[in-house]
Amino acid sequence: MPVLGIETSCDETGLALVEQGRVRAERLASQADMHSLFGGVVPELASREHMRVIEPLYEALMADAGLRASDLSGIAVARGPGLLGSLLVGLGFAKGLALALDLPLVGVNHLHAHLLAAGIERPISFPGLGLLVSGGHTHLYRMESPTRFRLLGRTLDDAAGEAFDKAAKAANLPYPGGKYVDELSRDAKPVPGLFPKPYVDNDNLDFSFSGLKTAFAQLIEKRPHLRLPRLAAGVAEEGGLGVPSAIRDELGAVLASLSHSIAETLRIKTERALDRMPDASCLVMAGGVAANGMLRKTMADMAERRGIDFLVPGRELCTDNASMIAYAGERLFAAGLRHDLMLDAIARGRPVPDDYRRVPENP
Structure with missing residues (x-):
């Protein structure tokens, strides 16, 4: 059963499904054209655009994979570092799904996920x-x-x-x-x-x-x-x-x-x-x-x-994407690590804590 990954740390709204280390489906909405008018990312516009597109992206992703919500095994979401308003949109959506579907939730360090993305294509030693x-x-x-x-x-x-x-x-x-x-x-x-x-x-x-x-x-x-x-x-x-x-x-x-x-x-x-x-x-x-x-x-x-x-x-896995979040989340779940609904967003400039809750292998 796949893990859903959600990425909204800056100006890309990404959702992806990863199962056993492989990307099953992915959807991405870029805001580059909008922010190009200002020569850089405008945080308030970014968070509003995340709110506008995240639910349709989720529905399109699940349709692409031919899955229902009940087929998911867990929710992984980028919790930081990033733009606070953007992160909160992703966290809110992830928490809502986890609560409604009674699924485990884990917050992913966006920086660590970038490095782990190499493991999607080749094993990391x-x-x-x-x-x-x-x-x-x-x-x-x-x-x-x-x-x-x-x-x-x-x-x-x-x-x-x-x-x-x-x-x-x-x-x-x-x-x-x-x-x-x-x-x-x-x-x-x-x-x-x-x-x-x-x-x-x-x-x-x-x-x-x-x-x-x-x-x-x-x-x-x-x-x-x-x-x-x-x-x-x-x-x-x-x-x-x-x-x-x-x-x-x-x-x-x-x-x-x-x-x-x-x-x-x-x-x-x-x-x-x-x-x-x-x-x-x-x-x-x-x-x-x-x-x-x-x-x-x-x-x-x-x-x-x-x-x-x-x-x-x-190159497509170097830029911000949800596949790396789902992949990192799958690794965290496999290690028995997760968060509860008190998970908070970490804005840029603050260290992302290792505040995972460990779940026994055989509860």
Whole structure:
């Protein structure tokens, strides 16, 4: 019997069914076009849109799978970190279903679920080193098991995804900017030394990308011809997003240099973590930024050189999705962990507690 996963941590409304580690059905409603008008996510609009679409998505999902509510075995929901209003919509829907159907409920750490998503496609060998790279977080974890994570390094200010998004905004690329940075820089060569590798001259495993974001903004101020006319979502044209040919090569090289700086910074810190974790069976990279082509190649090359297995989810599993929530929830249920209806949402900036209630294997 499948586990229902619910994801509403930011601007994607996702529901999915996972059974024995495999995705049975999935539905996703994106708000990208709406938020592109504002150049970023507007929290109140996001939560209202979640409320509007979540019930129809659930009904469509169950119809896709040919299931009834009574066929579910449990409900897993993203409880944070994320936008509080958005999270509350998902939690409210999950609690209502759990109460009405008398099903077990478990709240999932959204960040841990990103890393576990790699296990949907390939088995994860534990212990592993997890590198999470998303819009709001750049973290390193020791992954002891599917239910035990130890934080080794964290974002001190701006995450890698924040640097990508703000760079895209400075150049007037459409929202969401990270994928357009990747597209424009795909065939370009980085300019050595154009951007620094931030916060690597130390011996810790933390990250700071605020200086890199500032460096990119200053470069654009010096080269205003690289700032495009404001583009709305959906205007991308094949062959370079409609970027004038006169600046396409230069802008591509600048964006490739930014990607190179971020990828090398992440590689340096990840290698440092691997040096301190000799029992690591694999390296797992996940999160929205893990879809970046240069970063994927940099980490794959590094893992191959070190002789360690490298796991990264397919691009569709890197961004926020409900399959990873359902998959993580299934792992938590299997370990006898769950929550009651007092489960609360955890906004970004607060640690997600391991406050699970353990259920005996044979009650």
